[in-house]
Amino acid sequence: QVQLVESGGGLVQAGGSLRLSCAASGSISSINYMGWYRQAPGKQRDLVAGIFSGGITKYGDSVKGRVTISRDNAKNTVYLEMNRLKPEDTAVYYCNAELTTGWGTEKNYWGQGTQVNVSS
Numbered sequence: 001q002v003q004l005v006e007s008g009g010g011l012v013q014a015g016g017s018l019r020l021s022c023a024a025s026g027s028i029s030s031i032n033y034m035g036w037y038r039q040a041p042g043k044q045r046d047l048v049a050g051i052f053s054g055g056i057t058k059y060g061d062s063v064k065g066r067v068t069i070s071r072d073n074a075k076n077t078v079y080l081e082m083n084r085l086k087p088e089d090t091a092v093y094y095c096n097a098e099l100t101t102g103w104g105t106e107k108n109y110w111g112q113g114t115q116v117n118v119s120s
């Protein structure tokens with residue numbers, strides 16, 4: 001019933017910018033947390049950025065100062081603004097949400113991922 005849909009991935013040149021979006025839909029009572037994670041081939045999945053319901057944010061060490069996470073509560077959507085991109089940012093970016101469903105239960109969801117390629 002609950003679905004996360006990512007968009008905004010693509011190919012950009014090093015030093016460029018990109019904005020990713022993730023929209024949550026379905027039987028949702030409230031969203032406690034939404035975040036972005038990335039995984040390159042042969043690598044583990046790492047935190048990029050996350051934002052909690054109260055507005056507190058966290059960022060991965062490798063992207064601090066280059067990315068900003070924000071949300072639109074009315075649209076159940078989280079955004080990731082990425083600047084000064086580097087080839088090592090190339091990865092599949094996944095949206096994650098921790099939410100309370102319309103049934104009153106806390107659940108964790110993942111999107112299908114969106115590919116980001118940064119050329120040198």
